[in-house]
Amino acid sequence: MSPQGIGGETWEDDTHRVALVTGAARGLGACIAGRLYDKGYRVALTDLDAEAATKAAAELDPSGQHTVGLALDVRDKEAFAGVRDQLDERWGAVHVLVNNAGHSKVESLMRISPESFASVVATNLGGTFFGCQVFGEYFAERGYGRIVNIGSLAGQNGGTATGAHYAAAKGGVATLTKVFARELGPHGVTVNAIAPGPQDLPVVRESVDPEKLAQLEAMIPVGRLGRPRFIADMAVLLAAEHADAVTGACWDANGGLFMR
Numbered sequence: 001m002s003p004q005g006i007g008g009e010t011w012e013d014d015t016h017r018v019a020l021v022t023g024a025a026r027g028l029g030a031c032i033a034g035r036l037y038d039k040g041y042r043v044a045l046t047d048l049d050a051e052a053a054t055k056a057a058a059e060l061d062p063s064g065q066h067t068v069g070l071a072l073d074v075r076d077k078e079a080f081a082g083v084r085d086q087l088d089e090r091w092g093a094v095h096v097l098v099n100n101a102g103h104s105k106v107e108s109l110m111r112i113s114p115e116s117f118a119s120v121v122a123t124n125l126g127g128t129f130f131g132c133q134v135f136g137e138y139f140a141e142r143g144y145g146r147i148v149n150i151g152s153l154a155g156q157n158g159g160t161a162t163g164a165h166y167a168a169a170k171g172g173v174a175t176l177t178k179v180f181a182r183e184l185g186p187h188g189v190t191v192n193a194i195a196p197g198p199q200d201l202p203v204v205r206e207s208v209d210p211e212k213l214a215q216l217e218a219m220i221p222v223g224r225l226g227r228p229r230f231i232a233d234m235a236v237l238l239a240a241e242h243a244d245a246v247t248g249a250c251w252d253a254n255g256g257l258f259m260r
């Protein structure tokens with residue numbers, strides 16, 4: 001199919017665009033990075049664990065031409081700016097940011113310490129805020145950009161198997177998505193969120209025992225955990241050039257656990 005759309009716009013051709021995914025060493029972030037790579041993007045896989053990010057990047061593209069693994073702690077605004085500059089130098093531009101890095105913690109409501117609350121909010125909410133700030137400004141200056149924030153069903157319903165700090169931070173991600181979308185819309189930059197329900201991912205299988213997992217699956221109207229690849233495909237769609245009709249949105253993908 002021709003990439004030319006009506007009026008000479010280019011459609012469905014994201015080849016050679018550059019995407020940065022946070023928390024991409026494993027889990028959903030690695031899956032999103034993989035789908036972007038499959039679509040022809042050059043992809044920076046960033047993570048707190050730089051070694052694992054480098055390994056994941058090399059697994060996708062052993063030639064090292066189209067992927068790179070970099071250290072990026074999303075709690076550090078300056079680290080975002082540093083990675084932005086490195087990618088600018090390496091590939092000439094960045095077009096897409098996926099704020100995926102997150103940290104969920106199961107803790108009983110009245111036992112969450114001030115330190116634990118601050119730490120979970122810093123990663124899940126602070127990280128998204130800094131990413132949107134640094135790349136929102138950069139994209140706006142260039143008149144183009146796509147930001148996809150990974151929220152959670154927990155941010156909408158208060159959480160089923162996670163802590164209040166995590167749920168509150170993810171609720172904040174949905175709100176920040178709207179605030180940045182309004183600010184950046186006139187500059188060619190879209191900002192959207194995806195709110196996945198429980199996914200078939202290592203973190204879920206590691207932290208929930210098999211019996212509880214079976215109960216959880218039975219509660220989900222479609223009867224199964226979500227498929228990360230579908231979430232990744234949602235992110236790819238929101239990152240596309242012709243996705244500019246959607247901004248400030250939060251796309252649900254929860255198997256029917258939460259309907260609105």
Ligand SMILES: NC(=O)c1ccc[n+]([C@@H]2O[C@H](COP(=O)([O-])OP(=O)(O)OC[C@H]3O[C@@H](n4cnc5c(N)ncnc54)[C@H](O)[C@@H]3O)[C@@H](O)[C@H]2O)c1
Pocket residue numbers: 022023024025026027028029046047048049072073074075100101102103104123127150151152153195196197198199200201202203204
């Ligand atoms: N797993 C699920 O069922 C599920 C459901 C809804 C939303 N989510 C969200 O999807 C995203 C990915 O989740 P996952 O299941 O793949 O988790 P995961 O724990 O398997 O992976 C998270 C990655 O983020 C990295 N990370 C943690 N703190 C970081 C920091 N400060 N800076 C940079 N990287 C950091 C970790 O090193 C890890 O590689 C998270 O935002 C999570 O909240 C997951």
